[in-house]
Amino acid sequence: MTKIKNIFLAATLIAMAFSCKPKENMVYMEKQTTELDQEVKQAVFEGSHLQPGDLLDIKVTAFDDNAVRPFNINTMNQAGNSSEFLPNQTAQTGPVGYLVSNEGYIVFPVLGKIMVQNMTMSQLRENLETRLLEYLTDPLVSIRQLNFNITVLGEVKKPGQYTSPSDKVTLLQALGMAGDMTDNGDRTQVKLVRHENGIDQTHVIDFTDKNITSSPYYYMQQNDVLYVQPDENKKIIAGTNPNRALTFSIIGSAIALLSIIIRFK
Structure with missing residues (x-):
């Protein structure tokens, strides 16, 4: 009886030695590295920095609808249309935008090539509004990234x-x-x-x-x-040799069998 118990104990210890450790660090934002009564600070959002391949939707508005037409790609080719065509109308061929080239430029109506790489959209908006003052009174520019x-x-x-x-x-x-x-x-x-x-x-x-x-x-x-x-547990499982997994299975079965034997002794 004592011998069986010793075998059972040894098998249990072996299984425990090879088993995965308990889960840790499961809760987000749990570590308190500041005083408990201190408010959580949040990073300042500066906006995404534009990169080649970005697709931008840029709309220009101003007091004079006719004067603003040449500065919107959805309306610049609509000179023969009625004044009911709105500057923010969507083109029938699908989303139309300004693609940032591999060199970091966009080609803007009337203004030509403009370097935009590494600008935020806020910076680009201010840049365009300043340039447009030469042509428009109180221009307003809205920019949205499409991709x-x-x-x-x-x-x-x-x-x-x-x-x-x-x-x-x-x-x-x-x-x-x-x-x-x-x-x-x-x-x-x-x-x-x-x-x-x-x-x-x-x-x-x-x-x-x-x-x-x-x-x-x-x-x-x-x-x-x-x-x-x-985590470490998943790495251990992923790196486990199939024969090692079979060994664990055999040990588990042996422990279960020994438990039954001891119970009915």
């Missing part, structure tokens, strides 16, 4: 590329688009890949840190890639 794309990969429920109607997307919102992390995602070592200064740079984000909202990377940029790597 703000981000990619979320790894241990998330719906990995893939997502297009947002707004360029104001936070790290947490990006995760929401992908259905949140799985239970196997490492919340402390999430990688953000961002194209900066002509190269791809990787930044590590800790989603369990309460100060994530004040991180300079809290707001996503165009074409950012968020990669959630698996």
Whole structure:
């Protein structure tokens, strides 16, 4: 009887030694690195910086509808139409926008080529309004990005590329688009890949840190890639040899059998 108990105990210890460790760091923004009564700070949103390949919807309005026509690509070729054609009308052929060239330019009616690379949309709006003062009285420019794309990969429920109607997307919102992390995602070592200064740079984000909202990377940029790597438990399982898995199964069966034997002794 004692011998059987010893065997049972040894088998249990072996199984425990090879078992995965308990889950840790499962809660977002749980780590408190500041005083408890201090308010959570949030990063200042500066807007996405324009890059080659961005598609922009730019509308110009002013007091004189006829004077503003040449500055809107949806109306510049409509000179023969009636004055009922609105500046913000959508072209019948589908979305029409200004494509940022590989050199970082857009070609704007009347104004010609304008360098926009690395500008925010706010900066571009101010730039255009200043240029248009030569032709229009009190011009107003509205800009919207038509293809703000981000990619979320790894241990998330719906990995893939997502297009947002707004360029104001936070790290947490990006995760929401992908259905949140799985239970196997490492919340402390999430990688953000961002194209900066002509190269791809990787930044590590800790989603369990309460100060994530004040991180300079809290707001996503165009074409950012968020990669959630698996936690240690998932890595162990993924790297387990099939024969090792069979061994665990045999040990588990042996423990169950010994439990039955001991129970009826």
